[in-house]
Amino acid sequence: MIRTSRRLADGREILYYDDDRHPVSRTAEDTRDLPPVSTHSQLRYDALLGEWVAIASHRQSRTFLPPADECPLDPSRPGRPTEIPESAYQVVVFENRFPSLATAVERDVPPTAPGAPLAELRPGFGRCEVVCFTDEHDRAFAELGPDRARLVVDVWADRTAELGAIDGVEYVFPFENHGEEIGVTLSHPHGQIYAYPYIPPRAATILDTVRRADGDVFAEVVESERKGPRVVAENDHWTAFVPAAARWPYEVQFFPTARVPDLPALDDAQRDAFVEVYLDVLGRFRHRFHSPMPYIAAWNQAPVREGRDEWWLHLQLFSIRRAESKLKYLAGSESGMGAFITDTNPEDVAEQLRAVVVP
Template identity: 50%
Template structure:
């Protein structure tokens, strides 16, 4: 993949155009009268009850909410006056979020809560929040992208992962997509987001701790062992390639949940060869297509790429994608109510085996 074309928006935010062979992007000047960005746009606060950081980002209350298609800020804006993408067209574009949860410069060190006794601990909301538009087609979807175009999105994910992991104060890079109003999207244009966190997120930290305990007991990698068991059992496998396996996990928490793993150990997209990235694109798009064939209407979903640094702290982390949906039937949603939201104790209304069979058949 060639390097993306770099552009600058009216308020100084960075923008990158990733293009298919033969297509040269032609952005124009961003002429919108945007206000200058505040130096500190959010705040980190430490929750001593849970030992977790919470991001307070009040500016996100002002973000655009479900605009009409002709007012979509992610569609091309050839005049440079209407859109976050001041260009007549594009293939894939990435830019800093105008309403970020995390932002800031290079000089940052996360405070140690233990050094503050029992007092309140806070810090500037350092990090990075980017938007990635998968296509200029407002009515499209990732599953509908031509294979070469979907592969370009994967290349953009890989590029941004490498860049953000090299930045000071970024501990974890998270590429994800929220699709569907039932999930809570505020823009219907096909897009995802990329977060650079200044700390390990709670779920990542917990999984790494459990994986470390597994290594101490068994001398092997937890994720590799789970993948081997799923492949041997076979009943929850949805799709396979030579290099990847997609399955509904044995203890799935969501009404529809599929995990995609490379068949060999890798920390992140950065560890995969080009041929493996090709296969990853194929199976990822395949699973999303199966999601949309389950019901008469498109399935709302969350797609989460779990990536890890090649470091001692994260050495047990095994790259994988978790795809999940809150839809439990054609016209019913799974709400995270008392047990799930208050106690983090999930209760599933369907068996993982039946979901896997359904997905294999569609």
């Protein structure tokens, strides 16, 4: 893999990742006249829940569902420069222009929120990156093919290592939102990576659970699910299964057979094997109904500095679609109390996904 670092017109970093079998010179300049990025995000502490909330009101002005011929993630072409100056690319990563968290964030914030002495304030420090999987606007991840998907896995691993090395970053979260129903504002195939200055709630809860348990919860879950009725796809290195207590109508979790803390720890064989299983299951998601299923793919990695020996890397893939023309909305119980009520049966979902014929 070849990584080339350049700068956009407003100073943001852009990184081109190319397969080393097909080296390309990346010299195009960003010709746009862009004002400097100014980020005023804050982190506010919820004293009752013990969680941090990012306040990022500047994101209201971000690009929202532009026409396909005005997509800012397409390659640049004569007369229409985009976020990516090159006329073609393989995989690209760049700093988000409308980030929730940024390393250059305004640091001068008061100690607490107005009138709330328990609501500690911190600068919205961190980093938010956009990952473009391909320069083809209408191609989904499920259609990338194994070589490009493997390059994306290598990019995720590279960014995890780089972002985790930033002083003050405690957790690195690569993810993809796919489909307008999920809330995607740009239809070009892409994902994001958030580098948080704290351990986010899901990871913190999991870490607390495995530490309080009598046995090895991760190992017990992986071992039991690999032998259970909810396996959707597997090979020697990975198992993809519908979790027994799935929260989402369609949910699959991917666990490597061998325990590793994060993406950089995966060897070549494990990365190749993940691509095989992941593209298989994505294809099943894409063809379960007449129209492709919207989804979120979320990597659950070990924190940067804490609990690394206890963690087991895994990926969540889930959809809010519960039937051909029905979506799962987070209503009172889910949104108000965080108590999920699932409209589907995990064993049935696994059977349905196994039965999908991918063209």
